[in-house]
Amino acid sequence: MAIKTHTWISLWFLLTTPVILWDVGYCFMRPRSMIGGDLHWIWEPYGIYQNVDLLYGIPALEEANGFTNAQSLMNILETILNLTYLYLAHISPWPPATLIGFGSAALTLSKTMLYWAQEYFCGFCATGQNDVRTLVVYWVIPNGLWLLFPALIVYTLGKDLVGQLGLADRAEIAAKERKSE
Numbered sequence: 001m002a003i004k005t006h007t008w009i010s011l012w013f014l015l016t017t018p019v020i021l022w023d024v025g026y027c028f029m030r031p032r033s034m035i036g037g038d039l040h041w042i043w044e045p046y047g048i049y050q051n052v053d054l055l056y057g058i059p060a061l062e063e064a065n066g067f068t069n070a071q072s073l074m075n076i077l078e079t080i081l082n083l084t085y086l087y088l089a090h091i092s093p094w095p096p097a098t099l100i101g102f103g104s105a106a107l108t109l110s111k112t113m114l115y116w117a118q119e120y121f122c123g124f125c126a127t128g129q130n131d132v133r134t135l136v137v138y139w140v141i142p143n144g145l146w147l148l149f150p151a152l153i154v155y156t157l158g159k160d161l162v163g164q165l166g167l168a169d170r171a172e173i174a175a176k177e178r179k180s181e
Contacts, residue, residue: 002093003088003089003093003094003095003097003098004098004160004163005089005090006156006157009101009153009156009157010086010089010090012149012153013082013083013085013086013101013104014082014086016082017079017082017083020075020078020079021079022043023072023075024072024075024076024079025042025043026043026046026056027056027068027069027071027072028069028072029043030061030068031058031061033046034046034047034050034057034058034061035047035050048138049138052127052130052134052135052138052139053126053127053138053139054125054126054127054129055067055068055126056068059126060126067118071111071114071115074107074111075111077107078104078107078108078111081100081101081103081104081107082101082104084097084100084104085097085100085101085104088100089101095164098157098160098161098164099161101153101157102153102154102157102158102161105150105153105154105157106150106154108146108150109147109150109151109154112143112146112147112150113147115143116143116147127139
């Protein structure tokens, strides 16, 4: 059975890989990646972000808050799964690739929902210091993309999986009917 692929999903997995790895690098290299650190030049835009989302800033680092690095570790797993999906869907076709892409997107969606929920339930402890414009431009929109696209991928690949399962079920029924004749 041919693997059904979606260009936009493959592009999302491909184009987000360097972004995710750049983010992981920033998180794991703190404090060297932060303002004043010898490697900050690699992560210059984080000079703004570390003050927008304090989980990425000095307060979380000083408090030894492990959430930022824990979610970065999850990002590595998700990226490995994304690249595995791309390989199995486009280079070495394997029908269960759809399940890997679905699982990866579901992990990303769940982790991002947890990130937002954690922020809500702590009373906006990491972002509450921002004015509305700063919060929307630097936190809601960028992080919202990590809700929107994975949700759309889960929906799309989920539909594909249901179709594949239906096809397999119909094939099994047909085989049993032929066998009983």
